[in-house]
Amino acid sequence: xxxxxxxxxxxxxxxxxxxxxxxxxxxxxxxxxxxxxxxxxxxxxxxxxxxxxxxxxxxxxxxxxxxxxxxxxxxxxxxxxxxxxxxxxxxxxxxxxxxxxxxxxxxxxxxxxxxxxxxxxxxxxxxxxxxxxxxxxxxxxxxxxxx
Amino acid sequence: xxxxxxxxxxxxxxxxxxxxxxxxxxxxxxxxxxxxxxxxxxxxxxxxxxxxxxxxxxxxxxxxxxxxxxxxxxxxxxxxxxxxxxxxxxxxxxxxxxxxxxxxxxxxxxxxxxxxxxxxxxxxxxxxxxxxxxxxxxxxxxxxxxxxxxxxxxxxxxxxxxxxxxxxxxxxxxxxxxxxxxxxxxxxxxxxxxxxxxxxxxxxxxxxxxxxxxxxxxxxxxxxxxxxxxxxxxxxxxxxxxxxxxxxxxxxxxxxxxxxxxxxxxxxxxxxxxxxxxxxxxxxxxxxxxxxxxxxxxxxxxxxxxxxxxxxxxxxxxxxxxxxxxxxxxxxxxxxxxxxxxxxxxxx
Numbered sequence: 001x002x003x004x005x006x007x008x009x010x011x012x013x014x015x016x017x018x019x020x021x022x023x024x025x026x027x028x029x030x031x032x033x034x035x036x037x038x039x040x041x042x043x044x045x046x047x048x049x050x051x052x053x054x055x056x057x058x059x060x061x062x063x064x065x066x067x068x069x070x071x072x073x074x075x076x077x078x079x080x081x082x083x084x085x086x087x088x089x090x091x092x093x094x095x096x097x098x099x100x101x102x103x104x105x106x107x108x109x110x111x112x113x114x115x116x117x118x119x120x121x122x123x124x125x126x127x128x129x130x131x132x133x134x135x136x137x138x139x140x141x142x143x144x145x146x147x
Numbered sequence: 148x149x150x151x152x153x154x155x156x157x158x159x160x161x162x163x164x165x166x167x168x169x170x171x172x173x174x175x176x177x178x179x180x181x182x183x184x185x186x187x188x189x190x191x192x193x194x195x196x197x198x199x200x201x202x203x204x205x206x207x208x209x210x211x212x213x214x215x216x217x218x219x220x221x222x223x224x225x226x227x228x229x230x231x232x233x234x235x236x237x238x239x240x241x242x243x244x245x246x247x248x249x250x251x252x253x254x255x256x257x258x259x260x261x262x263x264x265x266x267x268x269x270x271x272x273x274x275x276x277x278x279x280x281x282x283x284x285x286x287x288x289x290x291x292x293x294x295x296x297x298x299x300x301x302x303x304x305x306x307x308x309x310x311x312x313x314x315x316x317x318x319x320x321x322x323x324x325x326x327x328x329x330x331x332x333x334x335x336x337x338x339x340x341x342x343x344x345x346x347x348x349x350x351x352x353x354x355x356x357x358x359x360x361x362x363x364x365x366x367x368x369x370x371x372x373x374x375x376x377x378x379x380x381x382x383x384x385x386x387x388x389x390x391x392x393x394x395x396x397x398x399x400x401x402x403x404x405x406x407x408x409x410x411x412x413x414x415x416x417x418x419x420x421x422x423x424x425x426x427x428x429x430x431x432x433x434x435x436x437x438x439x440x441x442x443x444x445x446x447x448x449x450x451x452x453x454x455x456x457x458x459x460x461x462x463x464x465x466x467x468x469x470x471x472x473x474x475x476x477x478x479x480x481x482x483x484x485x486x487x488x489x490x491x492x493x494x495x
């Protein structure tokens with residue numbers, strides 16, 4: 001009985017710890033939105049578009065702030081295209097992107113860049129390279145965060 | 148009265164949509180619209196607001212980490228705003244309060260998050276007020292710039308459009324491959340110039356341009372010894388395809404074969420070739436219907452030459468022919484040297 005209690009306690013402690021390790025929303029959060037919204041398509045869309053707009057607003061706000069401090073640096077840091085697709089298109093492409101479980105742990109801000117690359121029809125080898133780079137980067141960040 | 152109301156409502160809609168177009172960030176109106184749309188106190192409202200806040204924080208963190216890898220000092224300076232002093236639930240409640248004041252509607256949500264975190268972090272109200280005013284100022288500046296940019300974009304598009312040479316194919320998006328119809332000015336129906344004409348077989352080319360007709364008229368000569376000798380003529384007309392045409396001049400060759408008789412018991416055949424030359428595209432319409440007519444042939448076995456005028460009463464259908472003949476030298480006894488002929492000709 002005690003053993004079972006200890007195992008349950010470990011699970012309870014371990015699961016939130018896993019959640020804490022996550023720095024950004026990723027594929028699993030994206031897919032969970034539908035469940036949170038009780039599979040209501042309109043509500044899921046509103047939540048998704050709210051998140052996407054949040055990322056884009058956060059990016060733009062700090063781009064403008066960085067630009068007032070160091071223009072060249074800001075322009076190089078925020079060089080990626082993130083507004084090629086409209087929010088509605090972006091939500092659709094993100095749905096498709098995260099339908100592949102192998103992309104599940106790529107952060108949503110990276111996925112937004114990748115989806116815009118798809119929209120711009122950038123060669124697939126470059127997109128694959130960026131996806132690999134994003135995976136390496138997020139793994140490294142999580143490891144450093146844990147340490 | 149009713150139409151006035153419609154115009155007013157349409158105008159309000161147009162203004163509202165135009166206002167929404169140039170909004171850069173999500174702001175108080177977006178925040179409040181979520182509650183309005185889904186109903187106050189709904190769990191969905193909280194979920195959507197939390198999603199947006201998650202997005203804001205993720206966007207900030209993502210670019211902070213990217214910047215930190217390249218320029219740690221600059222990243223620390225840029226991303227030093229306090230954003231994580233409140234939990235989501237508290238933050239949402241604080242933002243609801245903040246945006247309940249209508250004058251805060253234009254403040255972006257991300258700035259409002261900073262403001263509420265400043266408030267909870269113990270920053271003085273005076274500093275917070277200054278921050279709000281500064282935010283309002285730069286947001287309005289950006290919005291005004293976006294407005295003027297829109298106007299500039301439209302103006303540059305108009306310039307680009309007006310600088311283009313007029314080309315109806317491009318205007319209607321037919322693309323450069325579109326084969327334009329070549330339309331002649333005068334013909335009744337537009338003519339296409341395409342490859343079909345060149346595909347005609349040799350006999351079609353040969354018979355093309357030929358036409359036939361008939362004519363009939365009266366003759367009269369006025370020599371001193373045979374005054375008032377008159378007669379009639381009937382001719383079969385062959386209009387040949389041998390003609391040339393420039394912008395101003397048109398000429399055509401035609402043949403006539405028929406019979407001719409006079410009151411002085413002179414009867415016989417007539418075989419003639421005529422060349423008709425006339426002006427075209429003249430501003431005076433009657434000029435375009437008149438052709439100078441010269442001919443050579445035989446009349447009742449006598450070599451003869453003619454000159455005259457042809458007036459088309461109905462274009463290419465009915466001609467009034469006036470000719471003045473001079474007989475050749477081979478058989479002067481039968482035919483006087485000068486006589487005139489009037490005839491009405493029908494061409495088909």
